[in-house]
Amino acid sequence: MSQAEAPESEVPGTDSPPRRSPRRWSLGLLRSEIGTTFRRWRTLALLAVLAGVPVLVGIAVKIETGHGGASGGSGGGEGGPAFISQVTNNGLFLVFTSLAVTLPFFLPMAIGVIAGDSLAGEANAGTLRYLLVAPAGRTRLLLVKYATTLTFCLVATLVVACSALATGALLFPLGKVTLLSGTSISLGEGLLRALVIACVVALSLTGLAAVGLFLSTLTTSGVAAMATTVGLLITVQILDTIPQLHAIQPYLFPHYWLSFADLLRDPVYWDQLQKDLGLQALYVAVFGSAAWARFTTRDITA
Amino acid sequence: MPSPPTAGPRRAVPAERERVIETRGLTKTYRGGQLAVDGLDLAVPRGSVFGFLGPNGSGKTTTIRMLMGLIEPTAGSARVLGEPMPGAGRRVLPKVGALIEGPALYGFLSGRGNLLRFDAADPTADPRTRAERVGQALERVGLAAAAGKKARAYSLGMKQRLGLAAALLQPRELLVLDEPTNGLDPQGMREIRALVRELAADGTTVFLSSHLLDEIEQVCTHAAVMARGRLVVQGTVADLSATVLGSSGGGRLAVTTPDTADAARVLKEHGVTDLDVTGERVTGNLPVPASAAPPAADGPALDLADLNAALVRAGVRVRGFGAARASLEDVFVQLTGEGFDVAG
Numbered sequence: 305m306s307q308a309e310a311p312e313s314e315v316p317g318t319d320s321p322p323r324r325s326p327r328r329w330s331l332g333l334l335r336s337e338i339g340t341t342f343r344r345w346r347t348l349a350l351l352a353v354l355a356g357v358p359v360l361v362g363i364a365v366k367i368e369t370g371h372g373g374a375s376g377g378s379g380g381g382e383g384g385p386a387f388i389s390q391v392t393n394n395g396l397f398l399v400f401t402s403l404a405v406t407l408p409f410f411l412p413m414a415i416g417v418i419a420g421d422s423l424a425g426e427a428n429a430g431t432l433r434y435l436l437v438a439p440a441g442r443t444r445l446l447l448v449k450y451a452t453t454l455t456f457c458l459v460a461t462l463v464v465a466c467s468a469l470a471t472g473a474l475l476f477p478l479g480k481v482t483l484l485s486g487t488s489i490s491l492g493e494g495l496l497r498a499l500v501i502a503c504v505v506a507l508s509l510t511g512l513a514a515v516g517l518f519l520s521t522l523t524t525s526g527v528a529a530m531a532t533t534v535g536l537l538i539t540v541q542i543l544d545t546i547p548q549l550h551a552i553q554p555y556l557f558p559h560y561w562l563s564f565a566d567l568l569r570d571p572v573y574w575d576q577l578q579k580d581l582g583l584q585a586l587y588v589a590v591f592g593s594a595a596w597a598r599f600t601t602r603d604i605t606a
Numbered sequence: 607m608p609s610p611p612t613a614g615p616r617r618a619v620p621a622e623r624e625r626v627i628e629t630r631g632l633t634k635t636y637r638g639g640q641l642a643v644d645g646l647d648l649a650v651p652r653g654s655v656f657g658f659l660g661p662n663g664s665g666k667t668t669t670i671r672m673l674m675g676l677i678e679p680t681a682g683s684a685r686v687l688g689e690p691m692p693g694a695g696r697r698v699l700p701k702v703g704a705l706i707e708g709p710a711l712y713g714f715l716s717g718r719g720n721l722l723r724f725d726a727a728d729p730t731a732d733p734r735t736r737a738e739r740v741g742q743a744l745e746r747v748g749l750a751a752a753a754g755k756k757a758r759a760y761s762l763g764m765k766q767r768l769g770l771a772a773a774l775l776q777p778r779e780l781l782v783l784d785e786p787t788n789g790l791d792p793q794g795m796r797e798i799r800a801l802v803r804e805l806a807a808d809g810t811t812v813f814l815s816s817h818l819l820d821e822i823e824q825v826c827t828h829a830a831v832m833a834r835g836r837l838v839v840q841g842t843v844a845d846l847s848a849t850v851l852g853s854s855g856g857g858r859l860a861v862t863t864p865d866t867a868d869a870a871r872v873l874k875e876h877g878v879t880d881l882d883v884t885g886e887r888v889t890g891n892l893p894v895p896a897s898a899a900p901p902a903a904d905g906p907a908l909d910l911a912d913l914n915a916a917l918v919r920a921g922v923r924v925r926g927f928g929a930a931r932a933s934l935e936d937v938f939v940q941l942t943g944e945g946f947d948v949a950g
């Protein structure tokens with residue numbers, strides 16, 4: 305018995321019709337990814353929570369000043385989040401307060417959910433294998449996932465800022481902005497600074513987004529990747545408050561996050577901002593490369 | 607028996623171009639040491655409908671994952687459409703439609719939304735014709751009416767159909783279908799069989815893994831059998847039956863007659879072997895046709911009509927006369943053993 309022999313050749317195939325040559329950077333997948341992400345209930349719920357925070361803060365401040373009467377009495381700002389004492393005088397400060405309130409946990413947790421789930425969630429659902437045989441291309445898919453996470457960073461930050469601005473305008477007067485250094489600028493310039501600050505906050509989250517993406521390449525469980533990212537964030541935030549660890553603190557990604565307040569000085573203090581953005585770039589480079597190295601060589605069996 | 611699909615006359619084409627899938631010593635050991643595929647030499651000719659058989663855990667899905675570039679082989683090489691995988695995935699995969707280990711869908715998207723997304727993932731797919739192609743694919747698998755429903759509300763068979771639709775979004779040179787009829791109702795299975803025949807007639811090579819031997823027998827021109835990660839046999843379906851079943855490869859003949867002794871004598875003279883008489887029934891193995899295997903008996907392959915005539919000439923009163931061909935199931939069981947337990 306001659307077994308395992310090659311079968312006879314037969315039946316030549318017809319040639320397939322001509323196709324478009326693959327465009328290296330076609331944006332179809334990115335558009336589909338962003339559309340899919342922002343249509344999910346989970347994403348919308350995260351954004352709704354983020355939009356709710358400034359409303360709560362605004363109402364709390366309003367009630368507090370209603371009872372206490374004297375506005376701007378405590379002045380120093382030690383008794384609450386940054387800028388909160390200024391909110392009653394100028395609703396625009398609610399934007400800065402809200403960003404300062406959400407930046408330590410709410411915003412990065414939302415980013416952790418989106419970044420952690422990005423690849424692990426696809427692997428968990430099994431859709432990753434179909435994207436890869438489509439063929440999405442591993443590097444392209446990774447870049448698309450990261451770009452979508454970055455888009456979410458920006459959108460989430462803007463949602464907080466816009467919700468804060470709307471609440472502030474509704475509950476408090478708007479007007480000339482007194483900067484931390486004492487000088488006054490017009491409301492228009494104040495709004496411009498608020499926009500720049502929102503962008504800086506979004507950029508401050510890029511390092512965490514890269515960490516989340518890397519963690520997402522390690523597992524096939526979306527929940528595990530999300531939980532690890534968020535857990536890591538909390539750990540790092542705690543480490544950042546322990547005085548004995550001051551030697552390593554300048555290398556922790558959230559260390560310079562609140563430096564965005566320096567944009568409210570005249571002249572602007574660039575030192576800490578540069579350190580923040582430089583640190584984020586370092587995290588993006590390191591964890592982005594790690595994610596790429598892992599994802600392009602990984603066995604996709606899920 | 608329904609005739610297998612053919613897609614045109616024989617033509618002389620260089621052998622490498624003729625092989626849509628070709629593997630050399632393909633081996634995969636999973637992390638943890640599980641040897642899933644062991645030195646596989648597979649050759650799938652262009653235009654064939656190739657059945658890929660094997661018991662649970664014999665390495666079929668693992669092979670398909672390697673062919674599609676999802677996992678890296680531990681050793682050996684694989685070529686798909688003449689190019690090495692996983693290296694040439696960008697060029698090869700747009701011409702391949704695949705259903706691997708069942709469908710996987712975005713539950714929160716509609717059926718149509720799922721297809722739009724998978725199509726967007728292919729950089730060679732033209733976005734201008736996307737909606738139209740998605741519509742056609744949905745029509746083709748009979749899901750047009752349920753296209754707007756969220757995929758999480760789909761039944762198993764509907765999901766399977768949607769998975770197939772994703773494989774059919776573009777004209778493909780090769781379709782790789784891992785258990786495509788899993789979960790389908792009888793109509794669905796019939797439709798899939800019809801679809802496979804239709805695609806094969808258009809020149810698409812279909813590589814099909816299944817446990818439904820009946821189904822493979824009905825649609826496949828070629829088949830390969832795996833057991834414990836090794837290739838046991840491959841070839842045309844007809845050759846498989848002949849070589850593997852050896853002397854019984856020609857099929858089993860059954861004659862009903864009151865004159866059993868005479869009948870047995872005549873049949874023996876004509877090369878029928880392994881005769882068995884029970885009551886008024888005489889059964890025996892027909893000799894294998896000379897083209898398929900070395901003849902088991904002396905003398906040329908015989909025609910059933912001649913055999914019947916010979917019986918009648920010898921005065922045997924024939925009440926019933928018929929031959930049952932060996933089925934692929936017989937081949938499968940003979941090759942992979944009767945045991946039910948999955949190999950460790």
Ligand SMILES: Nc1ncnc2c1ncn2[C@@H]1O[C@H](COP(=O)(O)OP(=O)(O)OP(=O)(O)O)[C@@H](O)[C@H]1O
Pocket residue numbers: 605636637638640641642660661662663664665666667668669950
């Ligand atoms: N991700 C994995 N990690 C480790 N071992 C695996 C993995 N996937 C499969 N295996 C093992 O590899 C072997 C072959 O599995 P494979 O899925 O290829 O079988 P199969 O022929 O497709 O079976 P079935 O008919 O049940 O689909 C099995 O022993 C299985 O336990």
Ligand SMILES: [Mg+2]
Pocket residue numbers: 666667668707784
């Ligand atoms: Mg399988």
